[in-house]
Structures are given as C-alpha cells and as structure tokens.
Amino acid sequence: MQIITTGITAELVRGALELEQTDRGLLPHRLPAWARAQVPDPQLLMAESQPSGVRLAFRTAATAIELDTLPTKRVYVGAPPRPDGIYDLVVDGRLVDQGSVPQGRAVVIDMTTGSFEQREGEPGTLTFDGLSPEPKDVEIWLPHSETTELVELRTDAPVEPLPGRGRPVWLHHGSSISAGSEAGSPTTTWPARAATLGGVDLVSLGFGGSALLDPFVARTMRDTPADLISIKMGINIVNADVMRKRAFTAGMHGFLDTVRDGHPDTPLLVVSPIWCGLHEATPGPLLPDTSGMKDGQLRFASTGDPAEVPFGKLTLQVIRAELARIVEQRAATDPHLHYLDGLTLYGEADAAELPLPDDLHPDAATHLRIGERFAASFKPGGSLGPA
Known part of the structure; x- marks a missing residue:
C-alpha cells in the first residue's frame, strides 16, 4: 500500500481565519494575530485557538487516513481529567467515524486563582480506515474545545482540496x-x-x-x-x-x-x-x-x-x-x-x-x-x- 504524505496548507483548512506556522506544524486561529495582540488575555487566547468549526476538507479515494496532531488539553486543578477531544470524520456530508488523540500538551487552570500554566507534550496520531475506495468528499472536524496543531496528513491515495459547492x-x-x-x-x-x-x-x-x-x-x-x-x-x-x-x-x-x-x-x-x-x-x-x-x-x-x-x-x-x-x-x-x-x-x-x-x-x-x-x-x- 502506497502511503502519501500531503502538506497541510490553507487550501485544506476551512473555518480558520489564520494558520500560524509553529515548530511542529500549523496552528489554526479564529482571530488574526493583530487582534490577539490587542488583548493578550489567557482566556481569550485559549478560546480563539480552540478550533470550533474548523475542519480539514479534501477530496480523495483513500481507504485509510492518518492525521498527526498536537492537542492541548485543559486540566482543572482539583478536578478529574477531562475526556479527550473528539474528531468527527464526515464523508459526503455524513458522519461516519470519530476518534481522539490522547497525547499532547496540557494547560493547567486553577479556577480559584484564575492562573494558567502550560505543560509540554508530544503529538499523537488519529487513524481512520476501512473507507470506501470511491472518490469522496472528506471533512475531519477538529475538537471544538481542544487547541489542535496540525502536524502531518497521510493517506493511501492522493488528496486534493475540496472544491467549492456554492454554499453560503x-x-x-x-x-x-x-x-x-x-x-x-x-x-x-x-x-x-x-x-x-x-x-x-x-x-x-x-x-x-x-x-x-x-x-x-x-x-x-x-x-x-x-x-x-x-x-x-x-x-x-x-x-x-x-x-x-x-x-x-x-x-x-x-x-x-x-x-x-x-x-x-x-x-x-x-x-x-x-x-x-x-x-x-x-x-x-x-x-x-x-x-x-x-x-x-x-x-x-x-x-x-x-x-x-x-x-x-x-x-x-x-x-x-x-x-x-x-x-x-x-x-x-x-x-x-x-x-x-x-x-x-x-x-x-x-x-x-x-x-x-x-x-x-x-x-x-x-x-x-x-x-x-x-x-x-x-x-x-x-x-x-x-x-
């Protein structure tokens, strides 16, 4: 099976206003850099980098898809761990699978003091397989409440940006x-x-x-x-x-x-x-x-x-x-x-x-x-x- 690595570019990402190049990959933002600089509040910076509504969108005949990401999990002092964020796989407009990436960074939040502390971590891999071999429209919706850096996309068939469908x-x-x-x-x-x-x-x-x-x-x-x-x-x-x-x-x-x-x-x-x-x-x-x-x-x-x-x-x-x-x-x-x-x-x-x-x-x-x-x-x- 031939594995193809496709560079993640703006043409493959929808719902983000800006993509920041990091040392690991691309970090989707929902506010541009000039706006983030005006109020460098930890709460806002965390919220706008959580990719609510952001998805990878492409057309492919692949039967297997792997996506490496570096999530940032929220950890609340004194509370049990939160569930890992969910990725939704949508094929031709229909939800067909879900997955999570357990690895990643953590931002530790103390609700009693309002403090934020970041702890480093490593990327993980999201895998979807068993897909039909026909050409199809694919969207991978990123976790809506988990900051997610996009590291690498791998498939067993070529990928091209999803063409516009004329939707408002x-x-x-x-x-x-x-x-x-x-x-x-x-x-x-x-x-x-x-x-x-x-x-x-x-x-x-x-x-x-x-x-x-x-x-x-x-x-x-x-x-x-x-x-x-x-x-x-x-x-x-x-x-x-x-x-x-x-x-x-x-x-x-x-x-x-x-x-x-x-x-x-x-x-x-x-x-x-x-x-x-x-x-x-x-x-x-x-x-x-x-x-x-x-x-x-x-x-x-x-x-x-x-x-x-x-x-x-x-x-x-x-x-x-x-x-x-x-x-x-x-x-x-x-x-x-x-x-x-x-x-x-x-x-x-x-x-x-x-x-x-x-x-x-x-x-x-x-x-x-x-x-x-x-x-x-x-x-x-x-x-x-x-x-």
Whole structure:
C-alpha cells in the first residue's frame, strides 16, 4: 500500500481565519494575530485557538487516513481529567467515524486563582480506515474545545482540496455556548448542527468567556468574507460584569456599525441570550462554585445585587429588551438587520426539561435542539434565508 504524505496548507483548512506556522506544524486561529495582540488575555487566547468549526476538507479515494496532531488539553486543578477531544470524520456530508488523540500538551487552570500554566507534550496520531475506495468528499472536524496543531496528513491515495459547492458562508460570533461548551462532538455544537441543516458553511467566532463587544472582533468580522452573519450577545456581558446599560447600548451600536462598514447589505441577525436562571434577574459577576470539583462537578453562582438593576446593572432580561430595541431602531434604515429572541431557542420550559448541567452551559442534547431551531433562520423567508 502506497502511503502519501500531503502538506497541510490553507487550501485544506476551512473555518480558520489564520494558520500560524509553529515548530511542529500549523496552528489554526479564529482571530488574526493583530487582534490577539490587542488583548493578550489567557482566556481569550485559549478560546480563539480552540478550533470550533474548523475542519480539514479534501477530496480523495483513500481507504485509510492518518492525521498527526498536537492537542492541548485543559486540566482543572482539583478536578478529574477531562475526556479527550473528539474528531468527527464526515464523508459526503455524513458522519461516519470519530476518534481522539490522547497525547499532547496540557494547560493547567486553577479556577480559584484564575492562573494558567502550560505543560509540554508530544503529538499523537488519529487513524481512520476501512473507507470506501470511491472518490469522496472528506471533512475531519477538529475538537471544538481542544487547541489542535496540525502536524502531518497521510493517506493511501492522493488528496486534493475540496472544491467549492456554492454554499453560503455563515459568519457567527458568540460565547462559549456558540463555541460548543458541553456539546457531544464538533459537528454537534449548535452552530455546526444548524449549518448542516441549513446548507451553509460555518465560520465560528464563538469564544468562551469572551463575547464582550470587543472592537477587534467587530473589525475581524468586518474584514471576513461572509454571505450571512449572526451575533449572539449578552451572557458574557452579564456574567463578567464588564459594563452597565449605558455602555452596553453604545458598545452594541458601535459593534454593529463596524460590521456594517464591511458588510453593508449582508443579512445580519442579532440573537439575544438563551435562558439562564442564574442571570435572568440577577446581575453579575458570576463566580465558580468549586466545592464539587473533586467529583467532576463545577457549577456557577451569580453574585450581583438585583437592587442595582435600576441603576444600570445588566441582567439577561435587560439585555434582551435592549437588543430588541436597538435592532428595531436600526432596522428602520437597515432592512437586512433582524432580531431573534434567544428564548425561542432555549427558554424556561426547555430548562425544566433539559436543565443546564452546571447552571450555565447547555448539554449535548440541548445543543442539538438549539441548532435545529436556529436552522429555521436559513429557510426561505427566514432572517438568513433566501428572500
């Protein structure tokens, strides 16, 4: 059997905005270097380098595929080890196999102090075999919550970049919920599920803890080619307690202004937060409850004072009302701007049926439900669908 090594280049990678050459291979980024340099925050740098929505895409008749990668695992002090990240193998649009790479680096996070420490490790190999010998479209979706350097791709038949299929490019920005949080695999995060059902190509700018109306994210979206755009904003604004209503209103207008500078007529959907009982009527900041970490149970608690809401403190209820008002105001002169209430994706009744395991992030089943509901936006007559 002839083994062919194919150099991993930008033509084989989708969903990343930049590929950094490292001493091992290529590291996909979802923010460009100039943006990362503006806020060198460990949380943001970890989040943007986790390849949510990033996949290798190629056409081949190979029956066997090997991919060497160098993952970076998250290790929480005082908690059991997290499961290895999952790679999804999609052939001709259908999920056919999954795998993991147990080797790699580790970033050790102490939730009580907020410290980050990196420990070095070695690459490992992901293997898929027994595939049909016919030419086929192949996508390998990288783990949505595990930073992954791409080292080497080997196959038993030639590889060529996957040709364009004419699908609209959907650019989405949001929080850890949009990045995938506790989704079951990279193709079952709610944006990935929605993209599959909606027949669009996803570019995900979902950043854990970092959907904060950052100007560099708005400029990145302004400069990224896209046919459809959505912005899901609110939960991190509240749980990080970064601003009050006056600043949020101005910041949201400024964010939209910047995106519109590059995409003046692109369908743009503003999405408010899904249900989260912690912050519906209680402001931030949000703090971790580490008492159950030794048993693998991390929960969160809101610590703000509801009495401060009349003085500008933000809750999810306030955020939803303000986002709806902002979009209504702007839509008078921007007919391609729309609003989606996050409670239609996951509301209080859904929380009773499918509660948030840590009181903050949806579980795997909830990701699928949110994705299936959001996919209606891509249908004819939907906010992001054909006219």
